Amino acid sequence: MGPFSLEWIEATDPRMAEVHAVRHEALFAPFGIPRDDRWDDQGADRCHLAALVDGRVVGYACLVLDPDGSGHVRQVSVLERARGQGIGRELMAEVEREARRRGLSLVWLNARCTAEGFYHGLGWRTVSGVFPAGRTGVPHVRMEWPPG
Numbered sequence: 001m002g003p004f005s006l007e008w009i010e011a012t013d014p015r016m017a018e019v020h021a022v023r024h025e026a027l028f029a030p031f032g033i034p035r036d037d038r039w040d041d042q043g044a045d046r047c048h049l050a051a052l053v054d055g056r057v058v059g060y061a062c063l064v065l066d067p068d069g070s071g072h073v074r075q076v077s078v079l080e081r082a083r084g085q086g087i088g089r090e091l092m093a094e095v096e097r098e099a100r101r102r103g104l105s106l107v108w109l110n111a112r113c114t115a116e117g118f119y120h121g122l123g124w125r126t127v128s129g130v131f132p133a134g135r136t137g138v139p140h141v142r143m144e145w146p147p148g
């Protein structure tokens with residue numbers, strides 16, 4: 001695995017096809033959930049961050065701008081073969097920089113409990129009990145990161 005770079009891409013970017021694959025492989029295939037590319041990706045309130053190695057998408061995060069001035073993060077995903085190299089951490093760091101650039105009051109996400117420790121390590125805090133959510137229905141917690 002070579003060095004990686006991060007790039008904010010438009011919903012119309014052809015590389016969103018690779019993003020579909022990464023989201024499916026990282027988030028849903030392990031649960032045997034059939035691939036479904038009907039994502040709500042369009043709109044100026046959706047910011048798409050891709051992690052690239054040799055020009056190919058290996059990781060992804062979506063920052064959604066909420067109408068109340070906050071934002072939330074969705075579909076944080078890194079291909080299994082690319083994990084453990086800091087890509088997830090750098091995706092989140094860039095999302096946090098973007099949140100600061102945009103002056104968001106707060107950023108939140110619903111974390112799978114299996115990823116709660118990942119976000120904790122990046123300074124996020126858990127603000128809810130456990131609840132099932134998403135296409136998988138697996139246990140999640142709400143977490144928040146206050147821009148400073």
Ligand SMILES: CC(C)(COP(=O)(O)OP(=O)(O)OC[C@H]1O[C@@H](n2cnc3c(N)ncnc32)[C@H](O)[C@@H]1OP(=O)(O)O)[C@@H](O)C(=O)NCCC(=O)NCCS
Nearest residue numbers: 076077078083084085086087088089111112114115117118
């Ligand atoms: C969670 C995920 C995005 C992490 O990506 P990654 O590129 O492997 O993470 P990094 O290499 O940047 O790891 C950063 C740190 O978090 C830790 N970490 C990574 N995944 C973790 C997890 N699931 N639980 C606890 N800690 C974790 C790493 O050990 C590393 O710690 P360090 O700073 O002490 O070395 C990736 O494992 C993934 O896509 N998982 C499947 C999909 C998923 O669960 N997404 C989150 C949905 S809410």
